Amino acid sequence: MSEDTPVVGLRERKRYAAMRLVQEVALDLFDAHGYADVTVERIAAASDVSPSSVYRYFGTKEHIVLWDENDPIWFARIPQGLRSHPPLETLRFMVDALVSEVLRSDQARLRRRISLIMREPSVEAASALQAYRAAEAFGTAVSEALGREHGDLEVQLFSHGVVGAVVGGLHHWYESAFSTPLETIMGRVAASFERGFGLAD
Amino acid sequence: MSEDTPVVGLRERKRYAAMRLVQEVALDLFDAHGYADVTVERIAAASDVSPSSVYRYFGTKEHIVLWDENDPIWFARIPQGLRSHPPLETLRFMVDALVSEVLRSDQARLRRRISLIMREPSVEAASALQAYRAAEAFGTAVSEALGREHGDLEVQLFSHGVVGAVVGGLHHWYESAFSTPLETIMGRVAASFERGFGLAD
DNA sequence: TGTCATCTGACAGTGTCTTTCATTTGATAC
DNA sequence: GTATCAAATGAAAGACACTGTCAGATGACA
Numbered sequence: 001m002s003e004d005t006p007v008v009g010l011r012e013r014k015r016y017a018a019m020r021l022v023q024e025v026a027l028d029l030f031d032a033h034g035y036a037d038v039t040v041e042r043i044a045a046a047s048d049v050s051p052s053s054v055y056r057y058f059g060t061k062e063h064i065v066l067w068d069e070n071d072p073i074w075f076a077r078i079p080q081g082l083r084s085h086p087p088l089e090t091l092r093f094m095v096d097a098l099v100s101e102v103l104r105s106d107q108a109r110l111r112r113r114i115s116l117i118m119r120e121p122s123v124e125a126a127s128a129l130q131a132y133r134a135a136e137a138f139g140t141a142v143s144e145a146l147g148r149e150h151g152d153l154e155v156q157l158f159s160h161g162v163v164g165a166v167v168g169g170l171h172h173w174y175e176s177a178f179s180t181p182l183e184t185i186m187g188r189v190a191a192s193f194e195r196g197f198g199l200a201d
Numbered sequence: 202m203s204e205d206t207p208v209v210g211l212r213e214r215k216r217y218a219a220m221r222l223v224q225e226v227a228l229d230l231f232d233a234h235g236y237a238d239v240t241v242e243r244i245a246a247a248s249d250v251s252p253s254s255v256y257r258y259f260g261t262k263e264h265i266v267l268w269d270e271n272d273p274i275w276f277a278r279i280p281q282g283l284r285s286h287p288p289l290e291t292l293r294f295m296v297d298a299l300v301s302e303v304l305r306s307d308q309a310r311l312r313r314r315i316s317l318i319m320r321e322p323s324v325e326a327a328s329a330l331q332a333y334r335a336a337e338a339f340g341t342a343v344s345e346a347l348g349r350e351h352g353d354l355e356v357q358l359f360s361h362g363v364v365g366a367v368v369g370g371l372h373h374w375y376e377s378a379f380s381t382p383l384e385t386i387m388g389r390v391a392a393s394f395e396r397g398f399g400l401a402d
Numbered sequence: 403t404g405t406c407a408t409c410t411g412a413c414a415g416t417g418t419c420t421t422t423c424a425t426t427t428g429a430t431a432c
Numbered sequence: 433g434t435a436t437c438a439a440a441t442g443a444a445a446g447a448c449a450c451t452g453t454c455a456g457a458t459g460a461c462a
Contacts, residue, residue, distance in 0.1 A: 039416090039418085050441065051419095052442060052443075059419090060419080087400050128326065128332070129326035135369065139369070142400075153389060154389065154398065154400060158400055160365040160368055160370075161366040161398070162365075164336065164363075164366065165361050165365065167333070168340070169358060171361070180354070184354075188354060188355065192359070197355065197358070199288055199343075199347070210460070211459060241448085241450090250410085250411090251412075252412095252450095254409085254411075256449090256450065260450095261449080261450080262449065
């Protein structure tokens with residue numbers, strides 16, 4: 001009773017289990033036959049759910065790849081961190097936490113998802129939109145924490161710049177065939193905004 | 202004969218004229234009835250071209266909005282600038298040129314296009330992908346100019362960070378109902394990367 | 403003016419995504 | 433346990449973005 005278990009009912013558990021299964025099945029099919037040649041109908045049949053449910057779960061075919069169970073948790077932590085620390089420190093903090101979480105979690109699936117994102121333009125577009133939205137959300141949280149008005153120019157440039165750099169870092173990770181350690185990459189992202197971009201000028 | 206006129210033939214001139222017309226007609230229809238409720242077929246009929254041609258011109262419905270005649274010219278100028286100036290100076294230079302070009306050109310159309318991008322998620326996604334691709338191209342050009350290897354981490358973070366900030370600036374412009382002067386916004390973008398982001402920390 | 407390469411329009415087809423409705427299934431009170 | 437209610441599911445029809453193909457038209461060039 002004193003545990004902070006969110007009292008998640010059977011309904012929700014089944015839903016998440018089904019979503020995990022559909023994503024897994026879809027990733028397998030995409031790897032085997034290519035993204036374009038696998039229809040949503042086929043994914044649904046192979047996962048024993050109706051196509052209707054796949055669309056109810058993910059909304060679009062692209063989001064079968066993009067969906068991540070833990071994303072909402074991350075989004076919730078940002079305003080929390082900003083309440084007690086300045087933006088750059090929060091950035092460093094979040095980025096560290098994210099890296100160690102990623103290293104702990106299902107890396108194989110994550111890499112397959114990132115590879116698909118980088119290979120399929122439609123998935124790439126949906127992913128880019130997600131990043132853009134994340135930058136907006138981050139900017140809003142920073143504005144509130146600093147007591148600036150919503151949409152403050154400096155904050156806007158900062159939040160979009162940071163998210164842009166993170167995205168660039170993930171691209172670098174993929175391009176290096178995931179060989180550059182993620183902590184190296186994200187450490188540089190944080191350092192760039194703390195001490196400036198080290199381009200000879 | 203000594204002029205650098207690209208000797209543009211009748212064929213190409215007609216093509217561009219048709220594209221301009223289709224975009225204009227489409228923007229009018231979108232404003233009148235909403236993006237989702239205007240089919241490509243309808244746009245084609247109202248522009249007196251076949252739907253096939255609309256797809257040949259723009260590729261997708263979203264790119265009817267995104268297409269800009271002058272984009273290729275801009276892309277071509279980047280490596281040129283980087284050959285003679287360091288990245289931050291080139292950034293400042295390009296951003297200034299872009300602003301004065303925008304102020305000179307058809308602003309009404311530009312604002313209608315930006316408004317559509319911000320309002321319609323599918324157009325927003327395609328636009329975000331374009332920005333992402335631009336960051337890649339910019340990064341490649343910077344790497345070459347600085348003699349670093351392709352995909353150099355610092356360059357990657359810089360180029361994506363810069364493009365992210367520019368995108369954030371455009372968002373701010375839109376949110377302010379285009380009242381914040383574009384030169385103020387873009388000046389801040391350049392300054393942020395030259396002297397650091399001025400967030401109290 | 404004639405020949406060639408390229409562009410255009412017409413048309414059929416595929417797959418994504420939406421909407422609607424009857425049916426099933428988990429949540430809650432008794 | 434059983435009844436009641438809210439929500440999720442599956443089935444099916446339809447809209448429309450987009451692709452591929454082919455015959456005909458049109459500009460480029462000798």
